[in-house]
Amino acid sequence: MQAQTPVEAASARVRRFTPAQRWVHRATATLMAVCVLTAGCLYLPFLAELVGRRALMATVHEWSGLLLPAPLLLGLASRALRADVTRLNRYGPHDRRWLRSALRRGSDRPAGKFNAGQKLYAAWLAGAVLVMAGTGLLMWFTHLAPLLWRTGATFVHDWLALALIVVIAGHVWRAYGDPEARRGMRTGTVDAAWARREHPLWEPEEEPERRVG
The missing domain is CATH 1.20.950.20 (Transmembrane di-heme cytochromes, Chain C)
Structure with a gap:
C-alpha cells in the first residue's frame, strides 16, 4: 500500500454517524427544544404575555412531549443505531x-x-x-x-x-x-x-x- x-x-x-443516526439526534433535539420553549411560555409570565395563546402553547407542549420517543423508536430500524444503543448501555x-x-x-x-x-x-x-x-x-x-x-x-x-x-x-x-x-x-x-x-x-x-x- x-x-x-x-x-x-x-x-x-x-x-x-450514519444519516439515520444524525436524523434521530436532530429530530429529538428539535422536539426537546419545542418542549422547553413552550414550557417557558406556560410558566414564565413575561414570555406568556409576549406570546399569548396559552391554549395553543399547551397543546404544542403536550404533543411535542408525547412525540419525544418517536425518533428513537423509528430510528431503531437502523442497524447502526441499534449498535450505538448497545454501546451506550455497556460499561x-x-x-x-x-x-x-x-x-x-x-x-x-x-x-x-x-x-x-x-x-x-x-x-x-x-x-x-x-x-x-x-x-x-x-x-x-x-x-x-x-x-x-x-x-x-x-x-x-x-x-x-x-x-x-x-x-x-x-x-x-x-x-x-x-x-x-x-x-x-x-x-x-x-x-x-x-x-x-x-x-x-x-x-x-x-x-x-x-x-x-
Missing part, C-alpha cells in the same frame, strides 16, 4: 477510569465510541423523558388519577423540567467547546486524529475516508 503524504494523513476522516473498567479522571480533571480518559459521560447523559435523559411523559399524562388526563397523584406529578414534572434544562445546557456547552464533535454529528465523519485522541478504544467499523484539501 502506498504511504500517505502528510497532507493526506492530516485529512483522514472516519465515519462516526467497562475503562469507563470507571474515565469518570475518576474526569472528576480529578486528569487527562487519562480512555473511551470507546462513547465516553462514560456520554453514556450517563444518554441513560439519564432516557429516564427523564419517560418520567416527564408519565407525569405529563397524569396532568393532561385528569381522570387518570386522584388529586393527590396529580399534585405529586405536577411537582415532579416541574422540578425535573428544571433539571433537564440545566443538564441539556451543559450538553450544549460541551458540544460548543468541541467543534470536531459537532462536525461529526453534522456531516457524519470526524478527523481520524481527533478520534484517536478522544476515543482511543473506538475502532470504526468502516474504512477511513480520505479527503485532501
